[in-house]
Amino acid sequence: MKLISRTRLSPAELAEVEQARIRAEDERRRLARVAAQEQADADRAARRAAERERARAEKKARKAKAKARTRRHAALRRWADTARYVAPLLLVNLAAVGGQTAYAFTRTPAAWHPAARIAVALVYAATVESISLYVNWHAHDALLQSATGTAAEMRRRAYLIAGIVGAMNYSHFDGPNWTPTPFAVGSGMASLLSPWLWGLHTRRAQHVQLLRKDLLDETGAVFDRKRRRAFPIRTWKAERWSIEHNVRDPREAWAGYHAHRDAQRAARAGNPGSRLKAAWAALRGQLRAPAETVDESDPGIRECRKLERGIAAARVGLAPQMARIALAERALGVWPPAGAPLPAILPAIRPAVPVAGAADPARKVPAAPAPAGGPELPARAAAPVPATTRPKRATVAAKVGQKLRRRAPKQPTAGTDAERTRAAYDAYLAEHGRAPSDRKLAALAGVGKTYANEWKKQNAK
Numbered sequence: 001m002k003l004i005s006r007t008r009l010s011p012a013e014l015a016e017v018e019q020a021r022i023r024a025e026d027e028r029r030r031l032a033r034v035a036a037q038e039q040a041d042a043d044r045a046a047r048r049a050a051e052r053e054r055a056r057a058e059k060k061a062r063k064a065k066a067k068a069r070t071r072r073h074a075a076l077r078r079w080a081d082t083a084r085y086v087a088p089l090l091l092v093n094l095a096a097v098g099g100q101t102a103y104a105f106t107r108t109p110a111a112w113h114p115a116a117r118i119a120v121a122l123v124y125a126a127t128v129e130s131i132s133l134y135v136n137w138h139a140h141d142a143l144l145q146s147a148t149g150t151a152a153e154m155r156r157r158a159y160l161i162a163g164i165v166g167a168m169n170y171s172h173f174d175g176p177n178w179t180p181t182p183f184a185v186g187s188g189m190a191s192l193l194s195p196w197l198w199g200l201h202t203r204r205a206q207h208v209q210l211l212r213k214d215l216l217d218e219t220g221a222v223f224d225r226k227r228r229r230a231f232p233i234r235t236w237k238a239e240r241w242s243i244e245h246n247v248r249d250p251r252e253a254w255a256g257y258h259a260h261r262d263a264q265r266a267a268r269a270g271n272p273g274s275r276l277k278a279a280w281a282a283l284r285g286q287l288r289a290p291a292e293t294v295d296e297s298d299p300g301i302r303e304c305r306k307l308e309r310g311i312a313a314a315r316v317g318l319a320p321q322m323a324r325i326a327l328a329e330r331a332l333g334v335w336p337p338a339g340a341p342l343p344a345i346l347p348a349i350r351p352a353v354p355v356a357g358a359a360d361p362a363r364k365v366p367a368a369p370a371p372a373g374g375p376e377l378p379a380r381a382a383a384p385v386p387a388t389t390r391p392k393r394a395t396v397a398a399k400v401g402q403k404l405r406r407r408a409p410k411q412p413t414a415g416t417d418a419e420r421t422r423a424a425y426d427a428y429l430a431e432h433g434r435a436p437s438d439r440k441l442a443a444l445a446g447v448g449k450t451y452a453n454e455w456k457k458q459n460a461k
Contacts, residue, residue, distance in 0.1 A: 003177045089197050090116060092190050093129060096169060099187030100125030130193060132162040136195040140202040152400070158195040166192030219243055221253035237261075382423040421445040 009017070028292030051379075104121035112120075117286055187227040202352035210395040220242035241260060241287040242253035295301060364441045425443035435456070436444065 059230075085201055086201055089194070089201065092194055092197060093313075095132070096129050096187065096190035096194060097122075097125040099172060099183075099190065103169075128165055128168070129194070132158045132165060132191075132195050133198065136198050136202075137162060140198065140205070143202055143206050150379045155195070155199060162192050162195045166190075185299075218246075218248060221248055221250040223250050223254075383407050417447050417451065418455065418459075419444070421452060422459065425456075 011277075025345045039322050080152045084345075101118075101121040101124075104124040105117055108117040135154055136158035139151045139158060140149075142154060143151035166188040169191040171178070173181055174185035174188055175184075207216070222241055223235050223239065238254050238257040241257040242248070245256065247253045247256060296305075421441065425436065425441060426438070428444060438449050438456065441456065442449040445452065447455075
């Protein structure tokens, strides 16, 4: 008896199982291909990333090397530039130190070791020569810090010290009685000129500093040598004009100066007086200012014109009245010449202005009898009396004077107001212990504020 029996599959089922196995195998192969493809892609990506990283690192290293090389080259160029400017100065200082060292070596004890003698001589020479250089370094630093006064003072002190050290260095190698020798002159000049040469370097450094900060004072246009030879005076004037007007272009400066010169000539042509006459007139205070154009639209000018017209109209209106007044005060007779007898009767006098009610001008006026004991005098014609009197027209000045007189404050006078003001002031002072104000005093005394103010100025203690 079989406990487990194997079920027989039908051909259709067997075919279906085979198909399932085939599909599973295909799926496994597909998944394996996908996994292999993904792994290959990942490997390629990793290789590309590694290559990029390596290329980036190489590029960075190349850039770093290039920068370092550029820095080294720049440093070398700076050192070369500095050496080009400083090397002559160092040579001069070495010459000065060498002279001092040679002298100091001869003054050290001969029993010492040569190395010790050389060391002592070098220390002595470096100490003596570095004094003026140290002071001049402070002048250099002060000038670069824009302390020009301190720099100038330090530079003068450095020159004084250098002169003393130069005399010392000269005395080491001179002949008898300070007789100059080539080595003595060279050593002395090396010590003397060392601060001056370092000062040249300082001024160049300051120039470069101002140029970097754009604070350099540019001195106008620079003209060609041919133009200077052809027009020396005109070129000099054009340079002055360019400096004054901050023009650096030579062509623009030349054209601007000529335009300025032509304008001056035109102005002098309009004024026939010479410069000497104008200067003399200015010294004597007789130089006339040029006429200014008046703006008639200005309100002040309009008011002035209105006042001028009013004054002119007042003069025209007063002219007849002034003529009558002058005629009334005028003696119509004439005095006879000296020694001639006085006439008894004056000729007929016709008034200049006929007036109603006056005497007939054709009638002769008899002379008035002379007083007893005196000569006979010609009679005066009666003053013409106008029939109707015309009121005088007040002028603008009179009106202004009247307004000013009306506005002038009244002066306090002794009387009732003064007594009331004094009583009110004393009462308020006794009650409050202080002087009242102008407004308070005016209210207490019953007077005006202006009166109270004037009274306090004159009477308050």
